[in-house]
Amino acid sequence: MEHKSEFNPLNLCRENVKSLAPYTSARDEYVSNGTKMVFLDANENPNETGVNRYPDPLQRSLRSSIASLKNLPENQLLFGNGSDEVLDLLFRAFCEPNQDAVITFPPTYGMYGVLAGINSVQVHEIPLTTAFEIDMEQYRSHAFTATKMLFICSPNNPSGNLMDRIHIEEILNTFKGLVVVDEAYIDFTEASSWANRLSDFPNLVVIQTLSKAYGLAGIRLGMLMASPEIISLLHKIKPPYNVNELTQSKAQERLEQGERIQSEVNLIVAQRKVLENALKELPFVKEVFPSEANFVLVRVDHADLRYRQLLDQGIVVRNRSKQLHCENTLRFTVGTPDENKKLIETLYTLS
Numbered sequence: 336m337e338h339k340s341e342f343n344p345l346n347l348c349r350e351n352v353k354s355l356a357p358y359t360s361a362r363d364e365y366v367s368n369g370t371k372m373v374f375l376d377a378n379e380n381p382n383e384t385g386v387n388r389y390p391d392p393l394q395r396s397l398r399s400s401i402a403s404l405k406n407l408p409e410n411q412l413l414f415g416n417g418s419d420e421v422l423d424l425l426f427r428a429f430c431e432p433n434q435d436a437v438i439t440f441p442p443t444y445g446m447y448g449v450l451a452g453i454n455s456v457q458v459h460e461i462p463l464t465t466a467f468e469i470d471m472e473q474y475r476s477h478a479f480t481a482t483k484m485l486f487i488c489s490p491n492n493p494s495g496n497l498m499d500r501i502h503i504e505e506i507l508n509t510f511k512g513l514v515v516v517d518e519a520y521i522d523f524t525e526a527s528s529w530a531n532r533l534s535d536f537p538n539l540v541v542i543q544t545l546s547k548a549y550g551l552a553g554i555r556l557g558m559l560m561a562s563p564e565i566i567s568l569l570h571k572i573k574p575p576y577n578v579n580e581l582t583q584s585k586a587q588e589r590l591e592q593g594e595r596i597q598s599e600v601n602l603i604v605a606q607r608k609v610l611e612n613a614l615k616e617l618p619f620v621k622e623v624f625p626s627e628a629n630f631v632l633v634r635v636d637h638a639d640l641r642y643r644q645l646l647d648q649g650i651v652v653r654n655r656s657k658q659l660h661c662e663n664t665l666r667f668t669v670g671t672p673d674e675n676k677k678l679i680e681t682l683y684t685l686s
């Protein structure tokens with residue numbers, strides 16, 4: 336980063352966050368880890384239910400597993416109730432309501448805009464090109480006044496493509512605020528994570544989730560990877576018990592199934608190809624956008640009609656037609672081989 340030595344997240348964050356003393360909970364100091372200690376510090380119910388104790392606010396055991404999985408120091412990780420929560424924490428730490436702005440590249444994941452709205456932060460949209468690439472001309476000519484964060488979704492939802500690494504690198508080198516790269520779908524690609532470049536870019540924040548490749552959308556476990564300075568600012572404002580005990584233990588259990596997860600991901604990637612090939616043969620399909628994720632965006636003749644026809648057959652897909660550059664598109668999540676077969680067979684019966 337050209338301005339590496341100048342970058343200090345304290346210069347970006349909300350004034351009140353700088354001086355904030357975080358809530359310290361009893362469980363910051365000691366966790367019930369099977370030893371014979373008597374815990375009379377947190378006003379819990381002593382009767383055993385399996386979850387009568389507060390969860391570890393620092394998620395120490397999970398943190399250690401994920402740190403080794405991601406090959407990152409533990410102080411470069413923050414966990415939340417889904418990535419949506421860690422994204423919200425970024426807004427609340429860095430953007431002053433009614434004053435600051437963020438940049439998004441539509442069409443993209445809708446929550447960046449929703450969270451900006453909730454936090455009363457302005458959104459400057461720089462549309463992707465019709466090939467769903469970042470429009471670097473427009474980026475370079477943008478006025479960045481009071482712009483604290485910029486969101487790059489790669490692979491992008493809903494288009495499914497990875498953003499060009501050269502473009503991302505230029506943005507990391509030139510944007511003075513935080514560059515948030517959302518990698519919710521990274522495990523479905525061969526591409527390496529931007530988390531491997533954290534030491535090169537102090538303004539880089541990488542978001543991942545256990546909701547997609549790890550098959551744990553129901554437990555809500557999102558993670559944020561960044562410099563230790565950014566992580567400690569976010570730790571100041573995170574609710575102490577934001578990741579519950581059931582989530583921590585279920586995530587831990589699942590992380591031990593590395594080979595199984597990889598074979599499930601391989602199957603989804605192989606099925607994505609099957610789906611893409613079958614979709615290309617349909618007379619009413621105009622374009623199948625190449626995907627690096629676990630879904631495929633498809634342009635059809637009449638999206639509303641095809642959406643309703645599928646619904647009548649009990650198949651729910653996502654109509655993305657209202658998004659920029661996505662007129663008449665449907666987004667199909669890759670299902671099990673049986674579900675995909677049913678989808679393809681049904682599509683072939685439509686006229």
Ligand SMILES: Cc1ncc(COP(=O)(O)O)c(C=O)c1O
Pocket residue numbers: 416417418419420444488492517519543544545546552555556557
């Ligand atoms: C790009 C992107 N980021 C984040 C999320 C949300 O992830 P989580 O389930 O961890 O909140 C989604 C969910 O669809 C997504 O598409």
